[in-house]
Amino acid sequence: MGTPHRPPADSLSASAGESLRRFWRRVADAPHAYDLYHLLRWFDARAGGRVPLGRATHPADEPVRLGQQPSLAFAPSTLACATAPRADALPQVSIYSFGLFGPNGPLPLHLTEFARDRARNYDDRTLTAFADVFHHRLILLFYRVWADAQPTVSLDRREGARFDNYLASLVHLGLPALRRRDEIPDHAKYFMAAHLVRQTRNPEGLRQILRAYLGVPVEIVEHVPHWIPVGARQRTTLRTHANTQRLGAGAMLGIAALDAHAKFEIRVGPLSREAYLALLPGTRRARQLTDWVRQYIGLEWAWDLRLVLAADQVTGNTLGRDQPLGWGSWLGTRTRRCAADDLVYSPETSTHRHAQAE
Template sequence: MDTGLGHEADALTFLDALAREPYRYDFYQAMRRLECLYSARPRWGSALRPADEPVRLGQDPELSFPPTAIGSFDRGTGDRPARLQVRLFGLFGPNGPLPIHLTEYARDRLRHEGDPTFSRFVDLLQHRFIALFYRAWAQAQPHVNRDRPSDDRFRVYVGALIGTAPGALHGEDSVPALARLYHAGTLGRQVRNADGLAALLGDFFRVPVRIEQFVGHWMALGGRERTYLGQEGAVLGRGAVLGARVWDCQSRFRIHLGPLGLDDYEAFLPAAAGPHRRVDEGRRLRQLVDWVRFYLCGEFDWDVRLHLRRDEVPPTALGSGARLGWTTWLGTRRQPDDAADLCLDGETFVTRERVA
């Protein structure tokens, strides 16, 4: 039996239990488990031919109201496919659309004559009815859609709400798509605030995060934005600006990460240049930049300050692989506070790395 999963022991255990005690399983539970076991086959209700579906579906012709959802399960042998007989839904029975005497006729032929001809003929008609009945339920269940990630409809639905539907993101992006979907509640809000960004980054990186707003910095002015004598708008106290830069406090913020251990601290550093660079070096900084870009869409300038725990500040020694200006402190550091000397412009480092 090819289940398509490679876990034959688990598959056989479930099939044996379903055949031995079918009354212990709910209809949706059993159908979902069977769909997962035969992952190489089409989903229930989507096959073009009944032969493409791993299990034949039918209904036990009974006159009583169904005490259980599933009547029986036969694993099949050789060319004979497996068969699942249900009780809760179908053409037969007191809840079925067929006249009750047809249910009685099919039941009598099956019980007293051992002749399943009429029952199997009706099963030819209702096999797809039962499969579509399950498919209608499964399409509205996000967790069932996740059973087959390549065919996950809710991933497209949720992604469309936050701008990550298929084809929405172009170019390099180091943030996993599922991480964005997990934070769809935060990313889907129209208001983007500091608390939301801090919560998002803290949950993704699993480190303490604090956002410092209104960080002052010098903003360079372009040639057309500077004041020149004789030009329109060069009025003192109204539109004239002295110099090639201005002090700005409203368009920049700072992300504080930490206190961090030395391993986490080094993980947020930019990738080193040269042939000895590790494959994953600079990955967390790239993820940080991509998160901020996606959350703010480039509306603000920002930088990141790394806080290294004071008890993990490494001593400086030649040949230890320390990086000058990033993981080196001359002498013995005696300050009682954590080391927060390093402030990085993540956008500049990541852009330079990707262009190179």
């Protein structure tokens, strides 16, 4: 599926066009206050060119013209001057810092002096304009090399985000089918790449991920006992004579087995009432937490979520308040002021039930 391009410059809205005009007026009034990279990056993101600056195959496809102002002085700033766009002309930018002329350029100084003299005293920019044919392309290529190496610059345009592909591949999410597949934004996963790229998984890694993403205290309680149901075919009955169900070898008493190795508990809190309600079953925040656990450890382990409501947030039932029965309401009188940590549920089964209901 192709990525849609931004509209061309001539189709920008009136507000966007006015914003560009104001920007170019500020640059023209004080060019020394702007850096070349900053200027080109801002313009590349706002101008709406079909391709990024430095990638066009023909200068006619680029929305700006660049050149160098011949000068014998060492560059006092990056930019020399700028001309705002007009109805019949694209914006123009002249720089000091990079080009064929000047004390740092490859050409002999007498050619710089000649080009400067012709432009200033005779209004003849023939040599300068000829050199700008090469300056325009070289400056944009120079900018493109810098921009391609900056993670944030790649996000300025919709078709960019090159570093997204790098980080996605690093955490094994490089295929398009693995993007935007759950409630967690892809960039949140890239931010946690240091945890997700590791081959081993540990409670501390999961705790740090959830604390950073949810912004609340999180603790992991390991070795939580739970009962594992035994299938009907695996249960020991008096009518069976299978060798696998001998006493002391394969026989099992009951319909479930107690296990303390395959389950853990995520304890979240103390929470404000708003954060508490946001993590109740079926909420988007609860689904995000579930997706983080699946992303980090998969579906191998069983786990529960325990929500802890801060002591000063625990109140009695009052008509007209948002107090979900069984989840965020309490009856009776509390004998001591403490956090409420009696709500425990399994987000995996709760998410499945809510998905079926929807």
